[in-house]
Amino acid sequence: MTLDCSREAERLRRAGLRPTRQRAALAALLFTDCVRHVTAEALHAEAEAAGEHVSLATVYNTLHQFTEAGLLRQVTVDGTRTYFDTNTGDHHHFYREEDGMLVDIESDGIAVVGLPEPPDGSRVERVDVVVRLRKR
Amino acid sequence: MTLDCSREAERLRRAGLRPTRQRAALAALLFTDCVRHVTAEALHAEAEAAGEHVSLATVYNTLHQFTEAGLLRQVTVDGTRTYFDTNTGDHHHFYREEDGMLVDIESDGIAVVGLPEPPDGSRVERVDVVVRLRKR
DNA sequence: GTGTTTGCAAAGTGTTTGCAATTTA
DNA sequence: TAAATTGCAAACACTTTGCAAACAC
Numbered sequence: 001m002t003l004d005c006s007r008e009a010e011r012l013r014r015a016g017l018r019p020t021r022q023r024a025a026l027a028a029l030l031f032t033d034c035v036r037h038v039t040a041e042a043l044h045a046e047a048e049a050a051g052e053h054v055s056l057a058t059v060y061n062t063l064h065q066f067t068e069a070g071l072l073r074q075v076t077v078d079g080t081r082t083y084f085d086t087n088t089g090d091h092h093h094f095y096r097e098e099d100g101m102l103v104d105i106e107s108d109g110i111a112v113v114g115l116p117e118p119p120d121g122s123r124v125e126r127v128d129v130v131v132r133l134r135k136r
Numbered sequence: 137m138t139l140d141c142s143r144e145a146e147r148l149r150r151a152g153l154r155p156t157r158q159r160a161a162l163a164a165l166l167f168t169d170c171v172r173h174v175t176a177e178a179l180h181a182e183a184e185a186a187g188e189h190v191s192l193a194t195v196y197n198t199l200h201q202f203t204e205a206g207l208l209r210q211v212t213v214d215g216t217r218t219y220f221d222t223n224t225g226d227h228h229h230f231y232r233e234e235d236g237m238l239v240d241i242e243s244d245g246i247a248v249v250g251l252p253e254p255p256d257g258s259r260v261e262r263v264d265v266v267v268r269l270r271k272r
Numbered sequence: 273g274t275g276t277t278t279g280c281a282a283a284g285t286g287t288t289t290g291c292a293a294t295t296t297a
Numbered sequence: 298t299a300a301a302t303t304g305c306a307a308a309c310a311c312t313t314t315g316c317a318a319a320c321a322c
Contacts (some may be wrong), residue, residue: 018321020277040312055279060312079218079286080310096258103255110250112265116241122232122269129248129265133258154296156302176287191304196287216312217286 003028003050015069025052026062030072035087037075037102038063043084077102077130092129105131139164139186151205161188162198166208171223173211173238174199179220213238213266228265241267 008027009019017023029046030036038046044059054062063084066072075083077095087104094103110129118124144163145155153159165182166172174182180195190198199220202208211219213231223240230239246265254260 018276020320022278041310053279057280057313058278061278076212076215079212079215082215082312094254094258105252110248110252112246112248114246115267116246118230118267118269119239121272122230123272125268125270127265127267129263131251131254131263132261133254134261136257136259154301156295158303189304193288193305194303197303 003052011071015066015071017065017069022052022054022058023062023065025050025054026059027066027071030066030084030086035085035104037083037085039081039083041081075102076128092131094131094133096133096135098135101133105129139188147207151202151207153201153205158188158190158194159198159201161186161190162195163202163207166202166220166222171221171240173219173221175217175219177217211238212264228267230267230269232269232271234271237269241265 003025005021005024005028008024008031011027011031012019012023025047026043029043029050030038040056040059040063043063044054044056047054047059063072067074067084070088072084072086073088075085075093077083077093078097078100081100083102085102085104090107092105092107092110094105095101112127112129115127139161141157141160141164144160144167147163147167148155148159161183162179165179165186166174176192176195176199179199180190180192183190183195199208203210203220206224208220208222209224211221211229213219213229214233214236217236219238221238221240226243228241228243228246230241231237248263248265251263
C-alpha cells in the first residue's frame with residue numbers, strides 16, 4: 001500500500017517539474033509498468049487509499065502540468081469527465097459508456113483513409129478515433 | 137426575424153412528440169435546409185433573438201427529446217460543451233478548438249481500416265472520427 | 273530568503289431536476 | 298379534465314481560481 005516514489009523525483013526533474021511530495025506520489029501511481037487511464041477524482045481516491053494526502057485541486061493542477069510536460073495525454077470521450085492517458089504515443093481508443101472503460105488501440109496498422117482536405121486556413125493537428133462499445 | 141413554424145407541427149407529430157410552441161420554434165431553427173451544429177446555449181440565444189421565449193431548461197430537454205426521437209445526434213468533441221448535429225447519418229467531424237467550429241465529413245469513401253476486434257463481451261456501437269484542426 | 277507549490281474554500285461552467293403553473297389533446 | 302410540458306430556481310458534477318501558509322532550492 002505504500003508508494004515507491006524513489007524513481008519519481010528524477011522523472012519529474014527531467015520533465016522540468018520540481019519534485020514535490022505530491023507530484024512524486026501521483027507520478028508513482030500513474031507511471032507504473034502498464035498504461036493507465038485516470039480521471040482526477042479516481043486518482044485522488046487512489047492517492048488517499050495509498051495514504052498520501054493530496055488535495056483534489058492539486059491533482060487537477062498536477063494532471064495538467066504533466067500533460068503540458070508531455071507525460072500525459074488528455075482524452076475526450078465523454079462530456080462529463082476528462083480522462084488522462086499515460087500512453088502519449090499515437091493511438092486511438094475503445095470506449096464503453098456503461099462503465100467508462102477506456103482501452104488503447106495502438107495505431108500500428110490502423111488507418112483512416114479517404115479523409116478530405118481540411119478547410120481553408122487549417123491544418124490537421126490530430127485524428128482521434130473512438131470506437132464506442134456496448135455490451136453484447 | 138419571425139420564425140416559420142408552419143411545417144414543424146407535422147414533423148414533431150411524426151416523431152411522436154407533441155407539437156408545442158417551444159418545440160416548433162426550436163425545430164424551425166434547427167431543421168433548416170442546411171446541416172447545423174448547435175449547443176444548448178447557442179440555440180437558446182437564437183430563439184430569444186427570434187422573439188420566441190423558451191427557457192434554457194426547455195432547450196436542454198428538447199434537444200435530448202429530439203435526440204431520442206432520432207432527429208438529432210449528440211457529438212462529443214470537447215469536454216466542456218455538448219453539441220447537437222442535425223445530420224443524423226453516418227459521418228465524422230472536423231473540429232477547430234480555437235473557435236469551436238464543427239464541420240461534417242461525410243463517410244462516403246472514408247474508412248477506418250485495421251481496427252482490432254472489440255474486447256470480451258462487447259460489440260461496436262459506433263466509430264467516431266474527430267479530425268482536430270489548428271490554424272495554419 | 274525567494275520563488276514555487278499546496279490546500280482550502282469559494283466561484284465558475286454547463287447541465288439536470290423538483291415542482292407548481294400552464295398547455296395540449 | 299387528464300396527461301404532458303414548461304419555467305423557474307435550486308441543485309449538481311466537475312473543474313478552476315484566489316490567496317495565505319508551507320515547501321524546495
